[in-house]
Amino acid sequence: MFYSVLEDGIRKTDEKSFFQEKKGICVLPLEEWWENPAWKERFLIWHNVDSVHYCKMESYRDFLFGTVCIPAKGKREKESGFAIYILKNYVLLLDQDGRAKEQVAKLSKEVVRKEYSLERFVYDFLQSFLSDDLLFLEKMEQEIAAIEEDILEGRVEHFSFRMLQIKKLIAKFYHYYCQLTEIGEELLENQEGFFDKEEIQFYGRYTDRVSRLAGETQLLREYAMQVQEVYQSEIGIRQNDVMKILTVVTTIFLPLSLVAGWYGMNFAYMPELSFRYSYPAVIGVCLLIVGISLVIFKKKRYL
Structure with missing residues (x-):
C-alpha cells in the first residue's frame, strides 16, 4: 500500500x-x-x-x-x-x-494538522501503538490490588500462579518500553540529518512518554513485590497460629503426661494403688489441671 x-x-x-x-x-x-x-x-x-x-x-x-x-x-x-x-x-x-x-x-x-511531514508521520505512527497502554497498565494495577484484597480476606488459592503471570507481563512491558526509549533517543540524535530540526521535537515528546510508561511499569513491579511480601506475611501469620495451637495443646497435656508417667511406675508400695478413690481422684486432678491451664491461656489471650 x-x-x-x-x-x-x-x-x-x-x-x-x-x-x-x-x-x-x-x-x-x-x-x-x-x-x-x-x-x-x-x-x-x-x-x-x-x-x-x-x-x-x-x-x-x-x-x-x-x-x-x-x-x-x-x-x-x-x-x-x-x-x-x-x-x-x-x-x-x-x-x-x-x-x-x-x-x-x-x-x-x-x-491531523497543517504542514504535515514524514517526521510527523513517524511520530504519529509510533505513538499510535501506545494509545491504550496507560489504560492497560491501570487494569494491571487493579488486578494486583484485587489479588491483595483476596490475600487480606484469606483467599490465597492460586496466588503464586496469578502473581507469576502478572510479574512476567510487567517485566515484558518494562523491557519493551526501555527499548522504545532507546529508539526515541536514536531518532532524536538525528546523526545523518534525515529529519528537519524544527520537526525533530516530536521525538523528544515520544521519548518522554515512553519513559513515563517505563516508570509506571517499574512502579507496578514494586507494587507486585509489596503484595508478594504481604502474602508471605499472611502465610507467616497462619503458621504462627498453627504453632500457637500446638503449643497450647502440648502445654496442657504435659502435666497430664507427668501424672500418667508418675503413676505408671511399677513400685510395690505406692499408697494410692490400694486407695479406693485413687482413680476418681486422679481424674479430678487432671481435669483441674486442664481447667487451670485453659483459664491461664484465656487471660493471656492465647485462645
Missing part, C-alpha cells in the same frame, strides 16, 4: 504516483520484501531484514532501520511487530502480521 504526504495528513495513492512524487509512505508485507528483491532495488536499500524479535533503531549512511516487537497484552492477543526504513523522502514499513497496515490506514483517515 502506498500513501502520499499532504499538508493535512496522508492519503492513499497508487504505486505509479507514489514513485513519481518521490516522497511518501510504503507498507509491504515482510514476506514480500524477502521474496521479491526488486523492492530493494527500487528503494536502493542493500540491507537485509531478519525476523522481528525486539525493538531497536540503527543509523546508517543512507537510512535509519528499526524493528518494533509489540508484546501481547493478554492471552487472546498475539505478539505483533514490524520493521521500518526511514529514508530522506520515504518511509518504508515492512509489516509482519497486518497491524502496521491497520495503523497506517487509520492515520490516513484522520485530518
